[in-house]
Amino acid sequence: MDMIxxxxxxxxxxxxxxxxxxxxxSQIGINIPSLCYMKLEDLNIxxxxxxxxxxxxxxxxxxxxxxxxxxxxxxxxxxxxxxxxAIHARRTVVELILSDHPTDCLKCAKAGNCDLxxxxxxxxxxxxxxxxxxxxxxEDTSPAIIRELDKCIRCRRCEMMCNEVQSxxxxxxxxxxxxxxxxxxxxxxxxxxxCTYCGQCVAVCPTGALTEVDNTGxxxxxxxxxxxxxxxxxxxxxxxxxxxxxxxxxxxxxxxKLAAALRRLGFNYVFDTDFAADLxxxxxxxxxxxxxxxxxxxxxxxxxxxxxSCCPAWVKFFEHQFPELKDIxxxxxxxxxxxGSIAKSYFADKIGVNRKDLVVxxxxxxxxxxxECSREEFSVNGNPDVDFALTTRELAHLINLANIxxxxxxxxxxxxxxxxxTGAGVIFGxxxxxxxxxxxxxxxxxxxxxxxxxxxxxxxxxEGLRRATIDFDGLPIHxxxxxxxxxxxxxxxxxxxxxxQFHAIEIMSCPGGCIGGGGQPYHxxxxxxxxxRQMAIYREDAGKPIRKSHENPYIxxxxxxxxxxxxxxxxxxxxxxxxxxxxxxxx
Amino acid sequence: MPKIKLSQRTIEIVKEICxxxxxxxxxxxxxxxxxxxxxxxLPAEVQELIANELNMSVAKVYGVxxxxxxxxxxxQGEFPISVCMGTACYVRGAEQILHEIKRQLNIEVGxxxxxxxxSLNCLRCVGACGLAPVVMVGEKVYGRVAPQQIRKIIxxxxxxxxxxxxxxx
Numbered sequence: 001m002d003m004i005x006x007x008x009x010x011x012x013x014x015x016x017x018x019x020x021x022x023x024x025x026s027q028i029g030i031n032i033p034s035l036c037y038m039k040l041e042d043l044n045i046x047x048x049x050x051x052x053x054x055x056x057x058x059x060x061x062x063x064x065x066x067x068x069x070x071x072x073x074x075x076x077x078x079x080x081x082x083x084x085x086a087i088h089a090r091r092t093v094v095e096l097i098l099s100d101h102p103t104d105c106l107k108c109a110k111a112g113n114c115d116l117x118x119x120x121x122x123x124x125x126x127x128x129x130x131x132x133x134x135x136x137x138x139e140d141t142s143p144a145i146i147r148e149l150d151k152c153i154r155c156r157r158c159e160m161m162c163n164e165v166q167s168x169x170x171x172x173x174x175x176x177x178x179x180x181x182x183x184x185x186x187x188x189x190x191x192x193x194x195c196t197y198c199g200q201c202v203a204v205c206p207t208g209a210l211t212e213v214d215n216t217g218x219x220x221x222x223x224x225x226x227x228x229x230x231x232x233x234x235x236x237x238x239x240x241x242x243x244x245x246x247x248x249x250x251x252x253x254x255x256x257k258l259a260a261a262l263r264r265l266g267f268n269y270v271f272d273t274d275f276a277a278d279l280x281x282x283x284x285x286x287x288x289x290x291x292x293x294x295x296x297x298x299x300x301x302x303x304x305x306x307x308x309s310c311c312p313a314w315v316k317f318f319e320h321q322f323p324e325l326k327d328i329x330x331x332x333x334x335x336x337x338x339x340g341s342i343a344k345s346y347f348a349d350k351i352g353v354n355r356k357d358l359v360v361x362x363x364x365x366x367x368x369x370x371x372e373c374s375r376e377e378f379s380v381n382g383n384p385d386v387d388f389a390l391t392t393r394e395l396a397h398l399i400n401l402a403n404i405x406x407x408x409x410x411x412x413x414x415x416x417x418x419x420x421x422t423g424a425g426v427i428f429g430x431x432x433x434x435x436x437x438x439x440x441x442x443x444x445x446x447x448x449x450x451x452x453x454x455x456x457x458x459x460x461x462x463e464g465l466r467r468a469t470i471d472f473d474g475l476p477i478h479x480x481x482x483x484x485x486x487x488x489x490x491x492x493x494x495x496x497x498x499x500x501q502f503h504a505i506e507i508m509s510c511p512g513g514c515i516g517g518g519g520q521p522y523h524x525x526x527x528x529x530x531x532x533r534q535m536a537i538y539r540e541d542a543g544k545p546i547r548k549s550h551e552n553p554y555i556x557x558x559x560x561x562x563x564x565x566x567x568x569x570x571x572x573x574x575x576x577x578x579x580x581x582x583x584x585x586x587x
Numbered sequence: 588m589p590k591i592k593l594s595q596r597t598i599e600i601v602k603e604i605c606x607x608x609x610x611x612x613x614x615x616x617x618x619x620x621x622x623x624x625x626x627x628x629l630p631a632e633v634q635e636l637i638a639n640e641l642n643m644s645v646a647k648v649y650g651v652x653x654x655x656x657x658x659x660x661x662x663q664g665e666f667p668i669s670v671c672m673g674t675a676c677y678v679r680g681a682e683q684i685l686h687e688i689k690r691q692l693n694i695e696v697g698x699x700x701x702x703x704x705x706s707l708n709c710l711r712c713v714g715a716c717g718l719a720p721v722v723m724v725g726e727k728v729y730g731r732v733a734p735q736q737i738r739k740i741i742x743x744x745x746x747x748x749x750x751x752x753x754x755x756x
Contacts, residue, residue, distance in 0.1 A: 169646055
């Protein structure tokens with residue numbers, strides 16, 4: 001390995017050629033403040049436009065200051081990261097950024113979580129010496145994401161996520177100079193663009209320029225209305241991340257406290273999306289087996305590979321970009337929507353409440369879920385199956401607002417009948433989890449044999465594209481897994497060209513799957529957090545007494561009492577959906 | 588922005604330009620340059636078509652079109668007038684020149700006269716700083732322009748000039 005020796009702040013350091021000064025410093029524990037720079041280790045995600053100039057350092061023998069994020073180390077280099085000259089420049093840079101930034105921090109959605117705010121605090125900015133015109137842009141509201149571009153600092157992290165990681169291409173830097181900003185084509189609104197609402201732009205935005213639509217007010221109104229029965233479902237990935245908002249270490253499981261907090265917030269029934277995840281496996285798993293059986297029986301028309309359909313951003317992605325493949329994904333609705341549909345039919349009947357008086361709230365790690373529940377096909381006579389989707393962050397805010405001391409809450413259970421779940425439902429929260437859950441059920445149904453081992457480690461991990469072959473008692477089943485829509489695109493292009501050898505493919509839009517969702521506590525560029533959440537999910541699964549969806553007794557009961565069998569006409573009506581060609585509908 | 592429908596001929600022209608550059612994303616600027624040369628301007632529909640042909644996002648195409656002041660999204664007048672607002676021209680009175688043109692044509696920057704004869708834009712530096720302030724009409728450069736000369740320059744184009752050849756969309 002080609003090593004370079006240099007000195008940073010009087011300390012000798014030896015790093016690989018091609019390392020940036022910023023990373024070399026970080027290797028010996030020296031933190032150089034930065035703003036536009038972001039790197040998610042192991043996920044191959046890096047943003048270093050070198051645009052903000054906050055990370056400038058002094059390099060001996062160099063006339064001007066060097067941006068540490070995009071200056072490579074060189075032999076014998078002598079770097080001073082915190083010389084008075086560097087500090088002075090850094091403060092000037094931040095003052096200049098602030099001179100064109102709204103000062104409404106008191107009511108900004110990002111207050112307390114804003115990288116620009118933290119930086120201004122750290123640098124002790126008390127006065128802005130530059131006064132002048134401020135750039136103003138029109139606010140853009142969509143079903144899931146709000147853009148307040150007056151707060152955009154042109155770091156272009158969102159653009160990088162949208163284009164390089166997700167390959168969606170909704171956002172680009174447009175205009176130049178003072179009018180430069182990140183926007184969809186022709187400055188159209190996000191809801192007219194190819195945006196999937198994956199929310200990865202929101203997850204990395206350092207300021208309040210990109211935030212989720214806030215539904216906490218609507219939920220508070222529902223909870224304070226005595227005429228409404230308000231029930232809640234909570235997605236698997238939420239329990240592996242919510243604790244972070246209350247000072248728990250990343251990877252702390254807070255399932256019991258989550259249920260307790262929701263009960264104290266006043267929800268009449270506290271249920272679990274994991275229940276609906278188990279239900280999804282019964283429907284989607286059966287669909288996969290039907291397609292496989294038809295294929296093995298010589299049916300050449302059958303659509304394989306089958307793609308999962310739990311992720312609303314992924315659904316919108318293929319509707320825009322691969323509409324000709326819209327028959328390939330499973331027709332099964334997502335767990336959020338299956339839950340809503342069952343809650344407003346089966347459960348509403350059970351407790352004798354009209355669906356109009358039943359409010360279904362979901363807690364999701366996701367921004368796109370807000371959009372999903374607004375899709376027309378998921379409502380009956382204008383009444384949506386899921387009324388409001390809150391992100392993990394919004395729930396944390398509600399818990400604080402209600403003065404609930406989260407950390408001292410007792411562990412409580414979910415209510416029945418829609419709160420019982422298996423380990424298979426839990427792992428829906430991570431990349432690889434949905435397909436592993438499906439395999440656990442499909443294997444036993446297909447072969448009629450009991451699985452020897454439940455942990456399919458070959459399906460697990462963090463690589464963006466993974467493949468594995470599972471032996472179905474002599475029949476090899478080829479599985480593909482992609483997380484991040486850019487990776488999904490590669491698998492879809494293979495299918496388009498007839499090169500795909502897979503029987504089933506799992507796709508999740510966000511890096512890491514739902515644990516890395518756009519609605520999760522901000523990771524501020526620390527990818528280790530995602531891995532810890534993933535480990536927590538598998539821990540929760542391992543600790544569950546039942547770990548296969550088809551063994552969930554309440555699922556069995558639901559089919560006996562109400563649905564009949566998987567893929568029955570009633571199940572089809574309530575639990576399946578269709579997809580639309582959106583390539584032409586909007587620009 | 589009103590939607591227009593591209594004629595079959597326009598679609599063919601744009602596709603042909605793209606294929607000349609092997610539908611290579613890296614040739615975007617050349618493609619846009621050529622398209623504007625042939626069509627006069629780059630409406631949204633043309634940008635969408637180009638994005639499609641080069642297999643890139645239309646947001647990126649729009650980003651490039653809006654970055655370079657050379658590219659236009661609205662039809663230009665028969666004689667597009669550009670006032671250089673680069674540093675040298677600016678300090679030598681480009682602002683007064685611009686004001687005078689706006690006054691005489693009764694249009695704002697980015698607009699065209701109702702008869703479609705003139706359009707007005709600003710640009711940054713044509714590389715003739717020694718001649719500052721500089722005004723361009725079509726491809727002709729006027730140097731050391733004074734506000735009093737504007738009337739004469741415009742009059743040159745008022746009648747009897749040949750219309751530059753351009754494909755109608």
